[in-house]
Amino acid sequence: LDIALYRHWSLFESLCHSLNTGTTFKVWTNLGMKRLHQFLAEMGIPLTQCKQSFAFMETKTRDNLQTLVQESAEKFGLRNIKFHSFTAQCGFNHKLCASDVVFSVDSILTNTESSKPESYEDNSNFVDALEGLSRITSPKLEEGLQLAKVQLRAIKNNVGSFIDIGQVLSYGPFLYTNIKEGSPDCTLFAQPLFLVTFSHFLLHSYMRSLGKSKRDRARNLPLVICSPSPQEGSTMVVGIPPLSEESRK
Secondary structure, three states: OOOOOHHHOEHHHHHHOOHHHHHHHOOOOHHHHHHHHHHHHHHOOOHHHHOOEHHHOOHHHHHHHHHHHHHHHHHHOOOOOOOOOOEEOOOOOOOEEHHHHHHHHHHHHOOHHHOOHHHHHHOHHHHHHHHHHHOOOOHHHHHHHHHHHHHHHHHHHHHHHHHHOOOOEEEOOEEEEEOOOOOOOHHHHOOHHHHHHHHHHHHHHHHHHOOHHHHHHHOOOOEEEEEEEOOOOEEEEEEEOOOOOOOOO
């Protein structure tokens, strides 16, 4: 399922923090959260179970989750909710999907807790990520999953804030926004991989927040986002292509 880390989180949190479901439901709004609750009710899963860790959900619900989600997805405008992948499991540990490993390794590489000048010299994040890939029972892999949750929460919170205060602006041939220096997650935004992920979330969410006429035009515009990099004394610029496949921008 195209739902971030749902085997290692609660279903409710995963739906809130996934690109596909989070932007479709517009979870940064009260109406969006109401629609999410309606989606869960449509599947027939009690809210108490949805907010529990996946491991503590009823066995029948866990086993039938993919079918339940697929059957309700189309009614709520969710597309491509399922994709082909593979899983691995060692002993009684949770199953790991390939996308889980991607989330884990990405979060380790962008871990700001170790992103200090001396860490850049010994490439500690890269070494930790490599250790996480060495075996599926690696503690580093589990650590990466927890870091990924923190980063996804930061993305969701900032996306909602950017849209609420109208921080995405149209500058003729492109959309533009910037990260304020000194913002709470400024160190995360200084990481290129995190900034790119955030930019995709923001662009999709921004489109969902527009009316039809504005959305049709904005779909052809790329997003440019600037973020200060205090440690290097520079500014990082990221460009995200437009959502429309027909656009040449």
